[in-house]
Amino acid sequence: MNQLYATWLVLVPLLGFILNGIGFRRISDSLAAVIGLSACIAAFGFSAALYLDFMQGGQAAMVIRLFDWISFQGLSVPFEFQIDQLTLIMLLMVTGIGSLIHIYSAAYMHHDAGYGKFFAYLNLFIFSMLLLVLGGNYLIMFIGWEGVGLCSYLLIGFWNTNTAYNDAARKAFIMNRIGDLGLLIGMFLLVQEFGSLSYAEIFPQVAQRFTENDPTLLAITLCLFIGAMGKSAQIPLFTWLPDAMAGPTPVSALIHAATMVTAGIYMVIRSSALYNLAPVSLEVIAFVGAATALLGAVIGLAQNDIKKVLAYSTVSQLGYMFMALGVGAYSSSLFHVVTHAFFKALLFLGAGSVIHAMSNEQDIRHMGGLRKALPVTFFTFLIGTIAISGIPPFSGFFSKDEILFQLFLHNKVIWAMALAGSLLTAFYMFRLLFLTFFGSFRGTADQQSHLHESPFAMTLPLVILALLATLGGLLNMPEVLGGNTWLAHWLAPILPVADHGAHGADLHTLENILMAVSVAVALLGIGTAYTMYLGKKTLPAAEGQPTSALHRLVYNKLYIDQIYDIVFVKPIGFISRLLGFVVEYLVIDLAVAGVGALARATGKGLRFAQSGSTGSYLLMMVAGIVVFLALVFKSNLF
Template sequence: MDTNLALVLVLAPFLGFLINVFFGKSLGKTVSGAIGTLSVVISFAVTIYFFLQINQTQQPISISLFDWIQISNFKVDLGFLLDQLSLLWLLFVTGIGSLIHLYSISYMHDDEKMHQFFAYLNLFVFFMITLVVGSNLLVLFIGWEGVGLCSYLLIGFWYKNQDYNDAAKKAFIMNRIGDLGLLVGIFIIGSMFSTLDYATLKTAIAGATDLNIYALSAAAFCLFIGACGKSAQIPLYTWLPDAMAGPTPVSALIHAATMVTAGIFMITRLNFIFDLTPDVQSLIAIIGAITSLVAATIGLVQNDIKKVLAYSTVSQLGLMFLALGLGAYEVAVFHVITHAFFKACLFLGSGSVIHALHGEQDMRKMGGLRKAMPVTFITMLVSSLAISGVPLFSGFFSKDEILLTAFEHNIPLYVVASIASIMTAFYMFRLMFLTFFKDFRGTEHQKSHLHESPALITFPLIILAILATFGGLISLPGNSWLNSYLAPLFTKVAGEAHHLGTTEYTLMGVAVLGGLVGIFIAYIKYIKQNNVPGEDESITGVTKVLYNKYYVDEAYDYLFVRSINGLSKFFRDYVETSLSALVFGLGKVTNEISYQGRKLQNGSIGLYLFAFVLGLCAIVSYIFLAQ
């Protein structure tokens, strides 16, 4: 029964994809949307069943469908592993995925290719489920590549806009760079242990007496490169803000619950490898902290509402990597969960605003929307409070755990993470004040059509806002259900959440005060002083550097894109020309020989008989002389 249910869990979204691809257009928009949503809801229901079962038995479910690859002593099964980590991940992948599908029914209703959109969404969820439930690295790699493909299809869904096509290609190519690192890491691990199965790897590493730490460190570093690509860490982070080119539900799906969490999932799954490579762990923590700060500074001055949220995502992912690098895997997972709640709500809320303003994304042309859109305003306010670390909201608990862990292990990284957190509070309330407060700054036509979004859009917002409020209860200080639940997965015992003492209370107070300071500065600037960012041409100084994202894209274009284009042009103009001359020359020689040779085939029987007799005489003479 478990095998059949596991197949339902994995294949339900794939079935939804097939139905919408082949029959979606004829079924109609509403039916195709309902089928796409129902397929993910089915996976969510099966996930809940397995989650309750595992929570009761504490025994993981391992399912081997068949032997996939067997070469000498190297063997890989096509199998699933349903344990505490995979089921926890599946809960928010399929749960939030269901809400995003429901939201998309209304949001995408006017799009002529709505059935195709739902087909891609279903395929995306199918590959993400495959990534999470795989029992070995090769199955994970299938899902890993699949979500990369689907991100390309979804980011460039409105392909008539060339900028969107460029953004899709950028995401695909940058992820391929990271994926190469992942593949090399998989090869190294496979050659070292003759297996890619998680359970077998953990046992082999635990029992190894002559472990090659240098090779293991190389493997861990390569795996981290893969994680940098998927989870948008320096230097492979620039694709994620450009991914805003896709429809808003895509942004929510990629940034909140699925693709960007893949790197964190992989490192957490292979914690027993990273625990043995402290140098790589230190690098992960440093890269995470720097990414968090760099992205936060860029988010301070962005004017596109989705770009602000995109850089917020990169920054929050940096905090998660900081926790991973410090060995606090359970803390990173905690922030992944709370982030999925409030970031999905924020992205879907921004989509509600964009929907009401007929596609407008520039916050300078918004303002005063809280009266016209009360549900969107309240839900986004709740989520903004959560991401800013305001007490009792979910983000307060998870972010506080990261900062406490950083303080205990590395003070400089704690300072960096704290500054990034203060900036988070500032730019999130900058977004709220510019979007929902003061007077409306758009056109009169937009103003006359302002309205709250339909129920299919606001219902997911309300559910996500509730989760963003109470989601932190799963890991309270001193009484963490999450830590106890995840404890069997880690070689190092996941201790209870920090017991509260004087130091913890002090650090907690500092974090809260920092967040409130960020909110207060935003209030003074955008409410009291009624400051509205100027046009792009008027931006100067440091603000211009931040607004242009430190010119990293321009540097990448100069260093890599132009050089590769120049190299390809050299090969086209010189190398290929020389080779083509050689190839065409050989072709001409062959053609000339065949032209002369075909003259012998003139249809004359007498000539053929003469050649036959002449040839036979030559053969007989050769044999006679040889004797």
């Protein structure tokens, strides 16, 4: 049964993609939406069916082998799916949120010329994402991995007449590819060690083959992490994600907030058996995560584009997830993946609703006071903001707090960084909220006259997501607060070593204290934002207005893009020109031509002997005769 479900689960979005892709411009918009929507909802249905089936089947992980993909002596990579607790969580999340966003898009993308194409791409994305999480080995996962990268490229550059958008799309794809190379190398090492890429074959062998911090294992895990860095926008491969906001807003919500960018976290969790024996790699992950979390938060402080703020917040939140991974708290990380998917999708869709209402204005300096015109949007956005800031009892509080708790247990430095990050998060999110929805309207009169709440198809997903963002914490409610940490228990069969040390009565006090600290910090952030933007009614500096050096630094994203440009992009371009026009033509080709020229020059030189004078010819003949005779009689001569 589950083979059938799994196959259809994957095929239905693919079918949707093919129908919409081939029928683009031939089938009507409404039909396109129906195809796209029903494909995604059907996928959700199949996921749910798989879940039920799994529960009935005694919750045993199973591998579904479809056919041999790449198979030759020494390596066999079948096309296989693995269904277990982790997969199911991801499946439900991807298809569930995917469905909501499809519904939202049906209204949001209305009137766009590429309506059918948009749904085709969305379905293709769902297809790839499903392969990514369903794959039973690294290579199938890699199909999805690169597939979502492609979809991301296609969707960021969806409005392809805009060169800046196209550049952003290209940047995203290339940065992902840099990570993918790491992943590929990691896979090569895995094959060399294990002769297989299947999870089911690799993981049981890890403990027998490797001791802790075995260099090969470190290499493998770090290479895999490089892949995760690219996909999940960690330092140094994060700059593509803010640019990716060039895509339509539902895309930002689905791909660049809720699902694709968490693929790296999924992959590390999936590989936990490897990482458990590689503490050094985990350490690296923790620090990269912490650095990214802080960096994202800092840059988020001074951005004025509503989507950019959210994008940097995503970068920052992904950092949190990696921090959790870095201390081995896999289930906490996954918990945050899920809650983040809820509230970040919510925030992006809310932002989309705002942009929709503001006639495509994205600069919060031109907004303000929108809460009256957009009540539903405001209310749901508020919930999202509170959730991300970590205020109980919203979902973000529980997941973030669990992470902070785990960090505290393992590494106080990282904990401190994370705490600082959450202060900043609370601040910039509320700054965003206040500037957008409070105060007075700062846009043009024209924009003001068009302000309107979004249609039902857009607000419905907002409301559902707001509910989820509110209640999502129940998934893994900690024991101190009377929960049963359902998610951790659910994942226990595949993450047996996770969350050790989090139990015991003496820890509960500590947990409570830490919770209080983090809530206090969040409130401090909110308070500061309140005083600055509602109390003092400060407005962010307008373009060209002189500001402090520090502000300029943050506003310009620490000049990281410019640094990359100077350090990587420009030199490569220069080297390319140098090689292409100088080395190619003046060195290699000239050397080749030189051989010909040498032959020619020799020929021309020899031509002088051919003077045309009989006398000199005879002379040379005589010389020849003498030489020949000398050659023959040289023994007599000497």
